[in-house]
Amino acid sequence: MISQPEQLLPGTRRALLHHIATAQSEGRAPSLVAAVQREGQVVWSGSRSCVDGHAPDSDTQFRVGSLTKTFTAVLVLRLRDEGLLNLDDPLEKHLPGTGVGDVTVHQLLGHSAGLAAESPGPWWERTPGTLRPGLTDVLGEQARVHTPGHRHHYSNPGYTLLGSLVERVRGTSWEQVLRSEILEPLGMHRTGTQPEAPHAGGWAVHPWADVMLPEPAEDLGLMAPAGQLWSTTHDLLRFAAFLTEGDDRVLCVDSVEEMRVPAAPAGSDAWQSGYGLGLQVVRDGDRTLFGHTGSLPGFLAALWISVEDNVAAVALTNTTSGPAIGEVAAGLVGIVAEAEPRIPEPWRPVPEAEADAELLALTGPWYWGTRANVLRLAPNGGLELTPMHGAGRGARFVAGDDGAWTGLDGYYEGEVLRVVRNGDGSVNHLDLGSFVFTREPYDPASAVPGGVDEGGWRGLGD
Structure with missing residues (x-):
């Protein structure tokens, strides 16, 4: 039975x-x-409007x-994940020219990638995509502004290229x-490229x-993959649930977690924010949030997940322009998380079948x-x-087929941990x-590089 949200x-x-x-x-x-x-359950929704009786609800579309x-x-x-490309592939391999x-x-x-932040004029967000019929029109004559791979520089044309890459590989x-x-x-079902x-x-x-001016809502054409979508709060929270736990129908949890890892050196505020693979990662006090903000003429949007x-x-x-929408969404997360902290799951020992005596001896x-x-x-067998x-330095490790362990994060991410044994099978060192x-500081019975002084530990002599 599915439990109702508390x-x-x-x-x-309130x-x-x-x-x-406010x-x-x-x-x-x-x-x-x-x-x-x-x-994973919607626990609150609310809205405000300048027109009495016409406040939007969870089914009202906004541009995101x-x-x-x-x-x-x-x-x-x-x-x-389907093996159709590698992330280290040059774009030319799949989208030439x-x-x-x-x-x-x-x-x-x-x-x-070092590409410019915007497409050459006219202002692409307020003009029809038909003005930029080809990728050369999107990129312009000065597509590069930085050396690729050296720094983070936000690029809307870069995501236009990724959208075209998807089209080329999928054939639609x-x-x-x-x-x-x-x-x-x-x-x-309430998310799409055109408003409904x-x-x-x-x-x-x-x-x-206190006066207003209507903004145009143009079809962005080739630049749609960078900012075209309309959606609702209800749909975006469905997307948030997927970005939290993954969904094998779309993307496994390991790949979703990979999206959250900062992918390039950030600026001087690196401790405050970063960018993964299609996801922004920010620090809000002691809390780490991931998600994305969005803006187009006439609209602001933000989705944050802790x-x-x-x-x-x-x-x-x-x-x-107006509300700092990223701060608004982050504030909502903070209000709930601080007023009603998450109740920890009960501690439970591992199932008896998972109690590995050999691993236990390494602890x-x-x-x-x-x-x-x-x-x-670790609870997952790592x-x-x-x-x-x-x-100091630390990491989580996952077992490999050869008996070695590979670091998942921290200083030792990607590094290999091996258990080195004596001839009788007992552990000598890691x-x-x-x-x-070693089990003891500079254990003389272990293979310590450079050896251990035969005189052993000593105090200060006369």
């Missing part, structure tokens, strides 16, 4: 409503709609701008691939007077020189190495990327 407390609900009401009022937005999901890029990135990773074919698929996904339109491979499997009623109209609000809290929030508004203290570390069994005291870990 309702939020009245105080939390705080959420106050949060978006954002709509102070941000001078024609309308604003938002929703929060906890543990660059949130579209996350969908395009998922389609590319599906091609990778662009003039920038030496950049890699990975660089395009993470905005490190980006829109059709999107619908059949993401929207239909996830039940996102009920939908909001886009507005520009005068910066110094995996640790299992809370997601989306906020949509129909104004060119406990290990010393790299004199630095104390602890090796633990190993976890952490410093015994304070900060070898981690040539570093020797």
Whole structure:
């Protein structure tokens, strides 16, 4: 039986409503709609409008701008998972003739291909895509502004190239691939490239007077994979659930987690934000959020997810500028996570069949020189190495077929941990990327590089 979502407390609900009401009022937005999901279930939604009785709801479409890029990135990773391309492939291998074919698929996904941020004029977000009928029109004569692979530089034309890559490999339109491979499997029936009623109209609000101007809603043509989509809070929270736990009909959880890993060096604020593969990653206080923001003339959007809290929030508004929509959505996550912290699952021992005595014997203290570390069994059958005291190098490890273990994260990501045994089968030491870990500091019975002084440990002599 599927359990019903636990309702939020009245105080939390009021705080959420106050949060978006303040954002709509102070941000001078024609309308604003938002929703929060906890543990995969929608637990709150709310909206505000400048017209009494016409507030949007969870089924009202808004344009979501660059949130579209996350969908395009998922389609590319599906091609990778099917073996149709590698992320290190040069673009030219699959989409020849662009003039920038030496950049890699990975660089395009993470905005490190060195391409310009925008297409050459006229302003592509407010003009028809028919003005840019080919990729050469999208890229222009000065497509590169940085050396590929050296830094993060956000690029809308880069995601246009990825959309064309999807079309070339699949042999059909980006829109059709999107619908059949993401929207239909996830039940996102109110998401698409064109608005369908009920939908909001886009507005520009005068910066110094309380008057408005309607914004055009152009079809972006080739640049659609960078920002064309319309969606609802209900549909975007379905997408958030997928981005949290994966869905084998679309993309496995390992590939979804890969999207969250920063893909390129960021600027001086790297500690504050980064960009993975189609996903923004930001720090909000002590909380890490991933998702994406979006903007097009007349619209602002944001979707943020905290995996640790299992809370997601989306906020949509129909104004060119006004509310800091990314902060609005992040604030919704923070309100729920802090007012009603996630209840931890009960501790349970592993099933008896998973209690491996040989692995259990490896747990406990290990010393790299004199630095104390602890090796633990992870709940998923892996190993976890952490410093015994304070900060230091550590990682989680997964077993390979040859008895070795490969680092999953941290300093030792990709490095190999091997258990080195004596002739009688007992453990002599651990070898981690040539570093020797012993049961005692500089254990003379172990193969410590450089050897151990025969005089042993000693105090200060006279």
